[in-house]
Amino acid sequence: MGEKLALSEEILMQIEKPERYIGCEYNSVVKDPSRVRIRFAMCFPDVYEIGMSHLGIQILYHILNDMPDVWCERVYSPWVDLDAIMRRQKIPLFALESQDPVKSFDFLGITIQYEMCYTNILQILDLSGIPLSASQRGEDCPIVIGGGPCTYNPEPLADFFDLFYIGEGETQYRNLLDLYLECRDLGLDRQEFLLRAAREIPGMYAPGFYEPSYGEDGTLKSFVPTKEGVPEKVRKEIVDHMSEAPYPVKPVVPFIKITQDRVVLEIQRGCIRGCRFCQAGQIYRPVRERDADTLKQYAKALLKNTGQEEISLSSLSSSDYSQLSELVNFLMEECAGSHTNISLPSLRIDAFSLDVMSKVQDVKKSSLTFAPEAGSQRLRNVINKGLTEEAILNGARLAFEGGWTRVKLYFMLGLPTETVEDIQGIAQLCNKIAALFYETVPKEKRVNGRVQIVASTSFFVPKPFTPFQWAAQCTKEEFLEKAYQTRTAIGSQLNQKSIKYNWHEADASVMEGILARGDRRLCEVIKRVYEKGSVFDAWGEYYNNARWLETMQECGLSPDFFTRERSLDELLPWDFIDCGVSKEFLRREWEKAKREETSENCRVKCQGCGAAGFGCGICAIART
Amino acid sequence: MKVRIKFRKYGPVRFIGHLDVMRYFQKAIRRAEIDITYTEGFSPHQIMTFAAPLGVGIVSDGEYMDIQINALPKAENGMTACETMVKRLNAVGVRGLDAVSARILPENAGNAMASVAAASYTVRFREGKRPQDWNDTAAQRLIDSFLSQGEILVEKQTKNGVRTVDLRPGIYELSWRNDSFFLLVDASSGNNIKPALLMETLLRHGGMTLEEHALAVARQDIFTKTVRETGEETFVSLGEIGFEEPFAQAEQERTP
Ligand code: SF4
Numbered sequence: 001m002g003e004k005l006a007l008s009e010e011i012l013m014q015i016e017k018p019e020r021y022i023g024c025e026y027n028s029v030v031k032d033p034s035r036v037r038i039r040f041a042m043c044f045p046d047v048y049e050i051g052m053s054h055l056g057i058q059i060l061y062h063i064l065n066d067m068p069d070v071w072c073e074r075v076y077s078p079w080v081d082l083d084a085i086m087r088r089q090k091i092p093l094f095a096l097e098s099q100d101p102v103k104s105f106d107f108l109g110i111t112i113q114y115e116m117c118y119t120n121i122l123q124i125l126d127l128s129g130i131p132l133s134a135s136q137r138g139e140d141c142p143i144v145i146g147g148g149p150c151t152y153n154p155e156p157l158a159d160f161f162d163l164f165y166i167g168e169g170e171t172q173y174r175n176l177l178d179l180y181l182e183c184r185d186l187g188l189d190r191q192e193f194l195l196r197a198a199r200e201i202p203g204m205y206a207p208g209f210y211e212p213s214y215g216e217d218g219t220l221k222s223f224v225p226t227k228e229g230v231p232e233k234v235r236k237e238i239v240d241h242m243s244e245a246p247y248p249v250k251p252v253v254p255f256i257k258i259t260q261d262r263v264v265l266e267i268q269r270g271c272i273r274g275c276r277f278c279q280a281g282q283i284y285r286p287v288r289e290r291d292a293d294t295l296k297q298y299a300k301a302l303l304k305n306t307g308q309e310e311i312s313l314s315s316l317s318s319s320d321y322s323q324l325s326e327l328v329n330f331l332m333e334e335c336a337g338s339h340t341n342i343s344l345p346s347l348r349i350d351a352f353s354l355d356v357m358s359k360v361q362d363v364k365k366s367s368l369t370f371a372p373e374a375g376s377q378r379l380r381n382v383i384n385k386g387l388t389e390e391a392i393l394n395g396a397r398l399a400f401e402g403g404w405t406r407v408k409l410y411f412m413l414g415l416p417t418e419t420v421e422d423i424q425g426i427a428q429l430c431n432k433i434a435a436l437f438y439e440t441v442p443k444e445k446r447v448n449g450r451v452q453i454v455a456s457t458s459f460f461v462p463k464p465f466t467p468f469q470w471a472a473q474c475t476k477e478e479f480l481e482k483a484y485q486t487r488t489a490i491g492s493q494l495n496q497k498s499i500k501y502n503w504h505e506a507d508a509s510v511m512e513g514i515l516a517r518g519d520r521r522l523c524e525v526i527k528r529v530y531e532k533g534s535v536f537d538a539w540g541e542y543y544n545n546a547r548w549l550e551t552m553q554e555c556g557l558s559p560d561f562f563t564r565e566r567s568l569d570e571l572l573p574w575d576f577i578d579c580g581v582s583k584e585f586l587r588r589e590w591e592k593a594k595r596e597e598t599s600e601n602c603r604v605k606c607q608g609c610g611a612a613g614f615g616c617g618i619c620a621i622a623r624t
Numbered sequence: 625m626k627v628r629i630k631f632r633k634y635g636p637v638r639f640i641g642h643l644d645v646m647r648y649f650q651k652a653i654r655r656a657e658i659d660i661t662y663t664e665g666f667s668p669h670q671i672m673t674f675a676a677p678l679g680v681g682i683v684s685d686g687e688y689m690d691i692q693i694n695a696l697p698k699a700e701n702g703m704t705a706c707e708t709m710v711k712r713l714n715a716v717g718v719r720g721l722d723a724v725s726a727r728i729l730p731e732n733a734g735n736a737m738a739s740v741a742a743a744s745y746t747v748r749f750r751e752g753k754r755p756q757d758w759n760d761t762a763a764q765r766l767i768d769s770f771l772s773q774g775e776i777l778v779e780k781q782t783k784n785g786v787r788t789v790d791l792r793p794g795i796y797e798l799s800w801r802n803d804s805f806f807l808l809v810d811a812s813s814g815n816n817i818k819p820a821l822l823m824e825t826l827l828r829h830g831g832m833t834l835e836e837h838a839l840a841v842a843r844q845d846i847f848t849k850t851v852r853e854t855g856e857e858t859f860v861s862l863g864e865i866g867f868e869e870p871f872a873q874a875e876q877e878r879t880p
């Protein structure tokens with residue numbers, strides 16, 4: 001063990017970063033294959049540096065390897081250089097730890113974090129020698145199971161997966177694996193195992209046992225199980241007691257620098273805020289905190305077990321964590337004198353966070369981040385972003401007084417009901433912040449001479465299980481027009497010299513939206529696009545928009561069909577999933593949005609979203 | 625106090641680049657709770673220097689890094705503090721980047737990088753990559769003829785374009801034994817001779833071309849130059865400098 005390499009010396013010497021493919025990292029788990037009963041390949045379908053930065057995979061890696069009869073290994077997308085060599089030389093894709101071919105495993109788990117990785121999933125299957133279509137797979141293939149946020153509408157990928165695990169991985173894997181062992185001992189075949197999994201294990205969706213039918217207008221007419229006992233609705237699985245859930249305190253330490261080159265402390269899951277565009281804010285409901293004392297132990301263990309020089313808090317909205325100051329003070333004490341950095345993303349800018357940040361960062365070099373998402377208060381009400389201009393300006397003033405000179409602002413273009421005034425609001429807000437700097441900081445105290453404001457806009461993509469799941473998405477032309485308007489508006493501000501503006505690619509955002517709200521008919525599109533050579537669509541330089549559009553046309557599908565506003569009585573492709581949040585609640589929120597009404601967050605007032613049915617987290621805590 | 629740690633590199637981790645080996649040891653030292661000194665300033669880093677960087681894919685039995693520490697670890701049962709340090713590093717390390725020994729450096733010792741003068745290598749042909757009609761006699765004849773040249777001019781790719789250099793003065797030893805070449809060559813920062821370049825030049829001298837990936841190179845050790853009392857210059861392994869125990873250093877310093 002440990003000496004074997006799937007790739008030859010010659011190959012490893014000619015590719016970029018061979019370290020991506022050799023395994024052997026500290027804390028990676030090597031087991032004796034003759035002593036385990038299940039071999040599990042866990043895949044993040046993107047390049048190593050991205051995949052290795054993902055906490056979810058590390059959690060599952062830890063949980064599965066804690067089981068004595070299971071060996072879980074990691075698989076990432078071979079980068080384009082190796083991809084070409086593997087195809088040419090017919091080298092099968094392998095897992096990092098054992099360097100054994102993925103095809104010989106019992107399970108191939110794939111986490112699906114963003115739509116633009118769909119072709120990479122096919123790359124993984126293809127390079128492994130596993131038929132792309134689940135219905136073509138024989139007994140010699142692993143069970144291909146998908147997880148992650150994109151499984152809240154798995155339909156565009158339905159053909160390629162044997163199973164989808166809807167919800168958090170912590171809860172049902174043991175049951176699934178036990179069932180697998182039982183079926184194997186009984187000599188049952190693949191289909192029988194899948195059927196039993198669909199029937200018996202909560203959270204399992206086996207797409208092969210469901211059938212959609214479409215109406216004349218192309219919308220979904222029905223979506224029903226084809227086998228008895230297979231549930232009509234699949235309910236999301238969730239961890240009810242976060243503090244008791246396992247945590248990977250011995251994460252793998254990569255040799256090369258990865259995107260998250262630090263240890264990560266997940267302080268809570270879910271978010272109390274219901275921003276109406278945000279899928280994470282809905283699908284991870286209810287918010288569940290980890291206990292600060294447990295987190296302190298984890299923090300110590302993580303740093304000791306990895307030797308990493310930085311620790312980062314992770315959550316959707318760290319400022320909402322109720323024990324934040326206690327935890328942060330502990331970390332500051334713990335890290336002082338041990339040359340350990342603390343990184344605190346997703347903090348709301350206020351007196352507390354500024355005080356903490358001034359202690360853990362170089363104020364001169366760091367920047368403040370605000371995510372108002374929309375330029376006007378009206379539109380912020382529509383999207384239920386509870387960040388007011390006053391709060392932003394107050395935060396900025398405090399920060400400027402504290403010596404900060406850089407501000408980053410994030411906005412979305414193309415939100416429902418957006419007007420030219422909202423777009424101009426973006427420019428005006430940037431200008432006000434700049435003006436505030438010159439007002440607050442006297443000339444002689446301006447460190448870098450002037451304030452640097454960077455405004456970035458992304459394009460709004462409606463996502464399933466959000467109040468905006470019915471909303472229309474802009475076309476590419478509309479998006480670009482909005483970006484142009486934003487740029488012009490910023491250019492006409494008094495302080496325009498202090499404001500820099502960046503915007504996203506529009507092509508990929510439109511395709512992302514099509515895939516996000518698509519149905520099974522898109523499987524064929526994804527397959528063809530892949531077969532024509534697309535992979536790494538999330539990497540701008542490899543994304544080929546014309547190919548996607550042309551392929552949709554070949555398949556008789558129109559982008560407009562998928563980007564249009566959906567009617568409230570339409571059967572949506574993801575309606576068979578029960579993510580805890582009711583369709584009724586989402587509809588109510590959609591209507592409130594159109595009336596420009598806001599909703600309080602879970603801590604202030606329960607909105608009756610339905611997630612209380614899980615009986616845990618914030619829903620089970622009495623409000624004060 | 626400065627400590628020199630000798631380590632090996634072998635197995636799959638030979639594909640880890642030099643900078644990543646440094647990153648690896650930075651973390652391993654923290655895991656081993658070695659009290660390393662950090663630089664001052666807003667982004668402090670560990671005080672650590674590596675001797676001659678090793679090319680990706682090359683294995684080695686003699687790699688060195690010098691670290692500055694605030695204090696030696698407490699010696700464990702029956703071990704010196706240096707041995708304890710090695711043991712601790714290996715307990716939190718990966719296979720293939722093994723610490724071999726640690727030695728306390730005398731105050732006047734040059735740092736690992738600056739004092740490098742030479743390195744020794746063995747080079748073998750990979751399976752099926754031997755030139756035709758290759759045998760011990762042929763090898764010996766080729767080496768003799770090669771070394772008898774007054775100068776061995778080659779074009780070397782440098783940062784400032786291609787430069788012609790003479791390899792001959794930097795070849796301290798070149799021989800063929802036990803089915804491998806043995807090389808002792810200049811490894812100082814300005815005149816470093818890469819084994820692959822030397823091998824290519826040697827084979828070309830014999831009218832042979834080197835196939836790609838034909839050679840397996842292994843570094844044996846790294847040397848510094850010292851001057852004997854007789855005035856004669858010799859190479860001393862970087863691993864032989866320094867002391868296993870702090871009191872040995874004190875004693876040495878007392879004796880004139
Ligand atoms: S604060 Fe809003 S945008 Fe951020 S995670 Fe929560 S709901 Fe989503």
Ligand code: SF4
Nearest residue numbers: 602606607609612619
């Ligand atoms: S049921 Fe109420 S408290 Fe619970 S997540 Fe929904 S809105 Fe928040």
